[in-house]
Amino acid sequence: MYRCPHYHRRMDTSQLNPLRRRCLLATLAALATPSLLARTESVVRIGLTPVFLDDLASFIARWRRWFEKKLDQPVSFIQRGNYREVVNLLRTGKIDFAWICGYPYVRYRHELRLVGVPLWKGRPTYRSYLIVHSQAGGQRSLGDLRGKVFAYSDPDSNSGFLYPQYSLLSSGENPARFFGRTFFTWSHRNVVESVAVGLADGGAVDSYVWETLLELHPDLVQATRIIERSPEFGHTPFVARARIDAALFSRFRDILYGMASDLEGAALLRELRLDGFAAAEPRLYDSIARMAKLVGQY
């Protein structure tokens, strides 16, 4: 079983840091000097993408309030229709942090700073699932979907686009011509629905989203069947813009790492079906980078 050594080492420090930071914050708040207040009044902007079930508005509101309480600063969540817009906002410094996919991270890794990675089932990894309708008996592998309608989630998604492209290339197929027709649903959840209702014959979906949906909407997910599981990839990272204020970066990082040990934070994580957020090395995303490089050649 794969275990990231950095992840273990950094977990220890991450559990210390928030405590220390919180004491400092409490002292600062008690002093309540005007200059400090002015700094805390500036809004922290966090971009969200459909790497998780971002259509749960009440959850997102509660998570935002939790961040506000922890940061002691107004927090604004920015949601956009696709990954690219969020990544561009991040690259142009319009937002401070974002939860994005490993694929845009490896593409712009020099413009971004890795904050942390979600732990799902105790691990900082996930897979890409290739799914078909549960009643499509004849389809047992990606090769059986030749000429069919295929649903990708987002052109900047690793699990929902890059991996199936890479998989086809590896087996000597041209991804641009292999399927009869393809379309983007702009979220993993919609890939599952597309396949379940028969709009697409097959689709590529984030394993974390698929498994979570299986709990939330079993009827929808049970109408799909997995025909291929990818190897493990580094999970969707929390990143910051390159020129982020160092203090804000470390404060935010510590809050994120300490989410699991916080009562409310742990409850929010349970809703996300995650175990927490942990530190990660950029090397975690090297496999995605290799795929991106290969796909980019074509």
Place this chain on the structure above:
Amino acid sequence: MFTDLSLRWKIPLRVMGAVLGTAFMVTAALVAREYEDTQRALEAHTQSLARVLANTLITPILHDDIWRAYEILRSARDPDMLGPDRQAELFVVSDAESRVFAANRPKDFPVGSELASSWIASPELNHILRSDSLEQHVVTSENQSYRIVTAPLVSDGIILGHVLLGYSKRFYLPRLTELVRRALFVTLLVLALVLPVSWVWAHRTARPLLDLARAMSHVPNALDAALAAPLPAIGDEIGQLGASFRRMLEELLKKQALEQQVAASERLAAIGRLTAGIAHEINNPLGGMLTAIRTHRRHNDDPQLGEQTLSLLERGLTQIRNTVAALLVETKAEDRPLEPADIDDLIILAEAEAHAKSVRLLREGGIDGPLPLPASLVRQIVLNLLLNAIQAADPGGTAALSIRTEPGKLLLSVRNDGAHIPEDQLGYLFEPFVSGRAQGHGLGLWVVYQIVHQLGGGLSVHSEPGQTVFSIEMPYEMPA
């Protein structure tokens, strides 16, 4: 059979029938109205929705965004509003090549499939999809179960595709069952209220009629019981009918009494005539015989006169015996069967008389072989009738005998063209000693009547100016 039912059943049944009929008509009218209204509203709603969707779907088509198009189509159908069957349920977008771009039921309309080969595609629909029409159209699906509204997706004058909205033509079925169920409930309620009322009403209406019917059932055998039966004492038509019936009964009773009186007096009159006839027939020779006896007493020494007196007495007594014998007609005696030759004899016997009176005698028909009928009796009645006819005919006139047979029956008729028998004499024609002529003792037709009657036959007379016909029908046993 309904027509044979008593009124006490008929009236409630008719009330029930009227209630059910009304309920049926009202329900049918409501359903028809509801169907038309719903269909019009549904079509208008679908058309306006098609217009909205046609505008909304242009961008997804231009951007080749199948998911977005699907999301729009999926949300176009509101599962809560109006009810599932009162809005369009089928949403399809086709591209410029009439291939399915997206549909709210992707399994029925797979992405990229030819719309022309789908189950909704009728020639009319395919024609619209290929045409340049910028209008909405409403057509029926190929299998006749859906109405399809089509609207083109137009961008800058170019048709990018079509949006097709379909609603089931059976949309009104749930509503129909609901309406019928409600109508049934109301009808049963009304029946539950109306039935006891109509039951009582029927009994009140029917009772006088039933009383009247019971009273009338005694007519004509027990008029007294009919008169004694209770009759409705009310003022309406049934009451009037009862009063009329009572008057009719009284009249009937009077008439019966009168008829009995008339019959009794007629019987007495007939006996009187018969007695007078017999007395006259016996008195006539008796007078001559008594005179002869008195003359013989005075001249009793003349042997020639004695011989004359005895022969006169003998003739007189013979005449009386003949008269009495004619009155007591006897048919029991053994006789031979009637043969065709008998008919010939009768004509020959009557010929002389006819010749003497210059009357033409005709014969029509005959018998083919011997018949099991007493020959001498038949000869006697036919000869009687023939001689009567010749007597009745005017000189130069005609008398005719017509004979034919039917299985088990001999049919005879004798006619003449002489003066007809007055109507007031027809009733007494067959009584003894009634004669239309000066000669004859008036027993001929009496004898004919007695013989025919005793042989089990029938006798009828038909007389009008210019023709008098006596018809006889005589049954005989067919040889086995």
